[in-house]
Amino acid sequence: MTDAQPTASTPTGASAEQRDWSLLDAAAAARELEVDADAGLTAGQAAERRARFGPNELDAAPPEPAWRRLLRQFADPLIYLLLGAIVISVVAWVFEGAHGLPIDATVIALIVVANAILGFVQEARAADAVAALQDMTAVTATVVRDGRTERVPAADLVPGDVLALAEGDSVGADARLLSASSLQVAEASLTGESVPVTKSPAALPEPVPLGDRRNMVFKGTAVTQGVGRAVVTATGMATEMGRIATMLAETEQEPTPLQREIAAVGRTLGIAVIVIAVVVMGAIGLTSGIGSLQEAVDVLLVGVSLAVAAVPEGLPAILSLVLSIGVQAMSRQGAIVKSLSSVETLGSASVICSDKTGTLTRNEMTMLTVHTGSGVADITGVGYAPEGEVLVDGSPLLDADPALGIRAEDIVVLSGGTLASDAEVRQDEDGGWVVVGDPTEAAFVVAERKAGLSGRREQRFSRIGEVPFTSERKMMSVVVADAEHPVEGGEGQPVLIAKGAPDVLLEHSSRVRVGMAVRPLTDDDRARVREAVESMSAQALRTLAVAYRPLRAEEHASVTAAGGFDSDAGLALEEDLIFVGTVGIIDPPRSEAAAAVGAARGAGIRVVMITGDHPATALRIAHELGIAGRGDRAIAGAELDGLDEDALRAAVRDVSVFARVAPEHKLRIIGALQADGHIVSMTGDGVNDAPALKRADIGVAMGITGTEVSKEAAAMILTDDNFATIVAAVRQGRVIFGNIRKFLRYLLSSNMGEVLTMLLGVLLAGFLGLTGHGEAMVVPLLATQILWINLITDSGPALAMGVDAETEDVMARRPRRLDERVIDARMWGGILSIGAVMAVVTLLAIDMHLPGGLIEGSEDVATARTAAFTTLVLAQLCNALNSRSEHASAFHRLFTNRWLWAAIAFGVVTQVLVVHVPLLQAGFGTAPLSLEQWLTCLALASCVLWFDELRKLLIRSRGRRRGTPTPR
Known part of the structure; x- marks a missing residue:
């Protein structure tokens, strides 16, 4: 047989569309891959194919060098503006004769460098998401080569390799099943399916979504039960996980709203600086004339002064510090933010898209109810911890009088279901409960412990053999020996116990157990069982039934005649069963999730569930959590495929539950929400969530159950996997955003006051008496004085406002719209008006x-x-009190921010020092003031406070007339 290149897989990194191997039967797949299904590849074939296709690894982008990450911190329009101010300051310093140090340029440069270092340190832990994918899948695999079974690194797998799969194995590559026995695979990290998927080698009649390809296994998933063989169809980047890695690499990280706004502010200020400086210098040149180099330098210095006045030098550093403080506050609440600018984004989120399994639910299959011939038993407690009870009419199951045979069949259902399973539930070193095996079978084990039956069952029964589960039969059986009913020879009575789909077990049953009695199974009994199943299915519960029958001696002998249990002969025993009851199992929602969803809705934030699970299950959880109403529907991935972009945008406006979705569907949903004007947060924990986490405005990964891939793709990680932590983070983000608006209002209005003071002071110098004092040209303020105001007086109060306490209505406001600017028209109006008042009182003082x-x-x-x-x-210190709110009086909550008062006090003290200490007088060109002059200055400065109080009073009055509450 020639070893021609298989059509299974494209070389690593190739983008060609993969073939759908699920449509071929197993033998045809092996033939096309040119492999003997029994003997596997030869060593030579494996080596040749590995050389051709490369290692079975995911491509990892090279890590960004540290120097490039550091340089990236300077890529900001506001930083460009500061760098320009440094250049202008150095040029002016040279023109003046280069005496001493260029103080202005030095101080601004130190601010720029400090800001870059702060951002670099905060983002240093961010790693490449595709590299994390590669690390996660570094496993070994069992393959058949040269007719022998051997263990090899998963990186050595090639198309055509025959995998031997067993419980506990990680699947090393995408593969087409050749055979399967009770094989179940956990695919939650890839598809979002909450329960393990039962696999079968049968060919599919038509293409189906990834989560429904029952004859395929995929790289990065795990075998939870059974055994099987499969032939590798794709390796490396050609696998489904590789396809997700490709999407992740191609998904661009959008700048956050705050980044976009600050960039816009930087651009606006840059243009304003240039225009104002050119206008003023031109006006001076036309009115005064420039007759010497020194006069030209003086004019240039005025331009530098205007530039220094217009640029809030401390803004980048203050912004980074405030965001960093917010990051620390969030980390104490269980949310680790990797990017500073993401803090504000979460506070602005209008939609939270959440995965279901492990995020809104516990990812712990839990039995809720048992239906038997005697009625219904309810089971309390959720998760794998055996904490809860089995209640019958409100009383514990075992409190029933055994002499009356009350609810004995409930005991048979729980213990029988546990006997007919291979799952184990045990405590780990940290005291938590973990499952080994199938989670659904574990639900029986936990329920049995809640009923207090496990010790009795283990003493009474011992397993003899098993008839395994298959997807075709939809049931499994075990034969156990009942020590309490010995038969001839002293051995325990052999009993067959079956567990499976209720409709299947009804077909195999002829009798029913009610209490201690066994009677024929009637049509009415069958109808009642089906009604119970429909009722539980309507609640999105997964249903399983239990049946049994004691074996006759000759039946037992027939299946053990060869000295061991013959499962093929055991198939004949699965008839004439005694039907006992049906159970309902679900992956329960987190107890705190409903309150968190309610809090989010109260804050005007819509919660959307996006899951790979079944639509009915998704809707049931969505109803219980308040995400969807009773009349709402879920849209499945197959339906999404038929929607164009306009139809999808219309759908996402009305539908809050999307089920059976693939990773590309999640990207489309998020893109449609963003195109509709929403700021989108996406939460998730699986590999399948990673591209969507990266695409969203802010991705939130689960820290405990989340894969490394999702953590690296996300901007924020929840250390407690608690959906409620997201709402707490939203609250903190809103507080931070409000505080950012406060100090932006303060800094920009203060800088506007400086700009207008310099502009009007130069243009109106003759009216103010600034001319004719022995100087060729007089400016109202020196450049060093303006720099002092920007760096000392401005920065302290601005930073204090960045840690201001939250207001009463922080979670009562609607989310900020995407087209709503951080600095909106009203805020700009306040900035300009306050700046104008500052300029007027400052020039009036002159x-x-x-x-x-x-x-x-x-x-x-x-x-x-x-x-x-x-x-x-x-005036700027008075403005610090104004800027805490755009609407509320400065005297509301006046003393709640002790840091602000400390900053104001520091500003007053340092100003006194600058005015009265001789050394500082020489450096800043000041002269001492009398007490009367100080009081005059204070009275003039307070006009800023009284003007803004009047403005806010008018705003509140208009709001009351319109009947709309005014935010604090």
């Missing part, structure tokens, strides 16, 4: 102290400039 102008004064230029400098500083 005019009051200088001879000439509108108000006659008698002081020199240094004193007048010092008065203006002091007035502007005090």
Whole structure:
């Protein structure tokens, strides 16, 4: 047989569409892959194919070098503006003669570098998501080669290899099943399916979604039960997991709303700086004339002063510090944020898209109810911890009088279902409960322990043999020896116990047990069972039934005649069974999830469930959590495939549950929500969630159950896997966003006051008495004074506002719309008006102290400039009280922020030092002020406070007239 290249797989990294091997029968698949299904590949064939296809690994993008990550911190329009200010300052310093150090340029440079280092350190732990995929799948596999079974690294698998699968194995590559016996595979990390999938080698009649390809196994999944053989059809990047890795690499990370807004502010300020500087320097040149190099330098210095006044030098560093503080607060609540700018985004989220399994639910199959001929028993407690009870009419099961035979069949259902399973439930070293085997079978084990039966069952019964489960039969059976009913020879009575689909067990049953009695199974009995199954299925419960019958001596002998149990002969024993009862099992929602969903809805945030699970199961959980109403429907992935983008956008507006979805469906759903104007958060824990986590405005991964892939793709990780933590993080994000608006309002209005002071001061110098004092040109403030205001007076209060306490209505507001600016038109109006008032009172201080102008004064230029400098500083400190709210009075919650008062006090003290300490007077060009002059400056500065109080009063009055509450 020639070893021609198989059509199964494309070389690693290729993008060709893969063949659907689920449509071929097993023999045809082996033939096309040119492999002997019994002997496997030869060593030579395996080596040749590995050389051709490469290792069975996922491509990993090279990690970004540290130096590039550091340089990326400077890629911001506001930083560009600061770098431009550094250049201008250095040029001006050179023109002045390069005496001493260029203080302005040095200080701004230190701020820029400190900001870059802060961002670099915070993002240092972010790793490449595809590399994490590769690490996660570094497993070994059992293969058949040269007719022998051997264990090889999964990286050595090639198309055509025959895999030997057994319970506990990780599947090393995508493969087509050749045979299967009771084979079940957990595919939750790939498809979102909450329960293990039963596999069968039978060919499928038509193409089906990934989660329904029962004759395929996929790389990165795990075998939970049974054995099987499969031929490898795809390796490396050609696998389904590789396809997700490709999508992840191709998914671009969108800038956050805050990043976009700050970039826009930087661009706006940059344009404003250039325009204002050019206009003012041109006006000076036209009105005063430039007759020497020194005069040209003086004009340039005015331009530098304007640039320094317009640029809030401390904004990048303050923004990073406030976000960093927010990150620390979130981490204490169980949310680790990897990117600083993501903090604000979560607070602005209008939609939270959540996976179901393991995120909204516990990912722990739990039995809720038992239906028998005597009635219904309810089981309390959720999860794998055996904490709860089996209740009959409100009383524990074992409290029933055994002499009356009350509810004895419930005992048979629970213990019988446990006997007919291979699952184990045990405690780990940390005291938690873990499952080995099938989670659905584990639900029987836990329920039996809740009823207090496990010790009795283990003493009474011992297994003799098993008739395994198959997808065709939909049932399994075990034969056990009942020590309490010995037969001839002292051995225990052999009993066959069957567990499977209720309709299948009804077909194999002729009798029914009610209490201690066994009677013929009637049509009415069958109808009642089917009604119970329909009732449980309507609640999205997974149903299983239990039946049994004691074996006759000759039947037992017939299946053990060869010295061991013959499962083929055991098939004939699965007739004339005694039907006992049916159970309902579900993966329960997290207890705190419903409250969290309610809190999110109260905050105007819509919760959307996106899961790979069955639509009925998804809807049931969605109803219970309040995500969907009783009349709502779920859309499956197959239906999504038929929707164009417009139809999808219409669907996502009305539908909150999407089931049986593939990773590409999740990307489309998130894209449609974003195109509809939403800020989208996506939560998830599986490999299949990773591309959507990256695509969303903020991806949130589960820290405990989440795969490394999802953690690396996400911007935030929940350390407690608690959906409620997301709502707490939303609250914190809203607080941070509100505080960012506060200090932006403060910084920009303060800087606007400086810009207007410099602009109007130069243009109106003659009216203010600034000319004719022995200087060729007089500016209202020196560049060093403006830099002092920006770095010392501005930064302290701005940082204090960044840690302001939350307001009463933080979770009562609607989410911010995508088209709603961080700095909206009303806020810009406040910024301009407050800046104008600052400029007016500052220039008025100059005019009051200088001879000439509108108000006659008698002081020199240094004193007048010092008065203006002091007035502007005090005005900005008054503005710090204003800026805590756009609507509420500055006197509301006046003393709740002790850090703000400390910053104000620090600003006042340092201003006194700058005005009265001789060394600082020389450095900043100030002159001492009298007490009367200080009081005058304070009175002028307070006009900013009273003006804004009047403005806010008008806003609140308009809100009351319209009947709309005004946010705090």
